[in-house]
Amino acid sequence: xxRGVDVSAYQSSTYPTEGLSFVFVKATExxxxxxxxxxxxxxxxxxxxxxxxxxxxxxxxxxxxxAEHFLAKAPERPGDILAVDWETTGAGTHASNAExxxxxxxxxxxxxxxxxxxxxxxxxxxxxxxxxxxxDGLWIADYVTAGKPRVKAKWRFHQYTxxxxxxxxxxxxxxxxxxxWATVD
Numbered sequence: 001x002x003r004g005v006d007v008s009a010y011q012s013s014t015y016p017t018e019g020l021s022f023v024f025v026k027a028t029e030x031x032x033x034x035x036x037x038x039x040x041x042x043x044x045x046x047x048x049x050x051x052x053x054x055x056x057x058x059x060x061x062x063x064x065x066x067a068e069h070f071l072a073k074a075p076e077r078p079g080d081i082l083a084v085d086w087e088t089t090g091a092g093t094h095a096s097n098a099e100x101x102x103x104x105x106x107x108x109x110x111x112x113x114x115x116x117x118x119x120x121x122x123x124x125x126x127x128x129x130x131x132x133x134x135x136d137g138l139w140i141a142d143y144v145t146a147g148k149p150r151v152k153a154k155w156r157f158h159q160y161t162x163x164x165x166x167x168x169x170x171x172x173x174x175x176x177x178x179x180x181w182a183t184v185d
Contacts, residue, residue, distance in 0.1 A: 001147050001169040002178060004157070006055070011165060013040035017048035021175040024083055024119075024139075024168075027074045029057035031065045034073050042075070051178050053081035055119060058103055060095045067106045078113050079183045083139060086120045094124075097131050104135040113184050117156060125151055139168075147171070 004022035007015050017023070023045040026035045035041070045052045054074035058066065074082060084107070086100050095103065100118070107116045118134035122142040137156030142149035146160045146169045159168045172178040 002172050002175060004050070004168045004170060006053075006159065006166040006168060007037075007041050009035045009037050011037075011041070013037045013044060015041070015044065015165060017044065017050060020048070020050055021172075021178060022051040022053065022081075022168075022170060024053040024055050024081070026085075027054040027056060028066075028070045030059040030089075031062060031069050033057075038073065051079065051081070051175065051182055052077075053083055053117075055083035055085045057085045057087075057089075058095045058100065059089050060093050060099055063099055063103045063106060067103060067110060071107070071110055076111065076114075079179060081115045081117060081182050082107055082111060083117045083119050084135070086118060086124060094128070097129060100129075101131055101133045104133065108135060115182050115184060119157075119159075122150060125153065 002021035004020050006024035008026035025041045027038055028034055056070035084104055088094050104116055116135035117137040117139045119139040125140060138153055139157035140149045140151055140155045141159040143161055147158055149155060149158045157168050157170050159166055161167045170178055
């Protein structure tokens with residue numbers, strides 16, 4: 001399995017990259033928030049030759065505005081991965097199943113040359129989700145042994161700890177295999 005991290009404005013722009021194959025960088029949230037370290041964190045990943053993904057923290061409501069906001073900030077580059085972060089907002093709400101599914105489909109329509117994955121925690125996947133739609137793959141958060149999330153669904157990425165960074169593994173044989181999957185023809 002491959003190792004990777006995900007970063008946001010809470011982490012340094014000089015996060016460690018040694019031994020990593022991929023990085024997901026928070027790009028946006030809702031309709032207005034942009035990660036102030038987006039450019040620097042992206043440059044760090046690209047300079048290290050890593051596969052790069054960008055994620056949007058989904059809020060309920062106005063999915064078109066959120067999709068446009070996200071895609072305006074996430075670079076349009078073949079081989080980059082786009083992720084939808086579906087969890088409880090700071091306001092205690094969350095996008096519905098239908099909104100999550102529509103948002104993923106909207107991204108797939110607007111960026112057909114990028115893979116789109118769903119990020120959520122185990123509780124959301126098992127107890128909130130009722131469609132099992134994750135676009136091109138599931139990125140599951142479950143803080144257990146790396147690569148052994150407690151879900152039966154096929155997953156592509158597994159976030160297994162948040163110490164010292166959000167740390168992940170990916171179910172690919174090599175970085176080249178991940179890059180090939182991420183590159184949609």
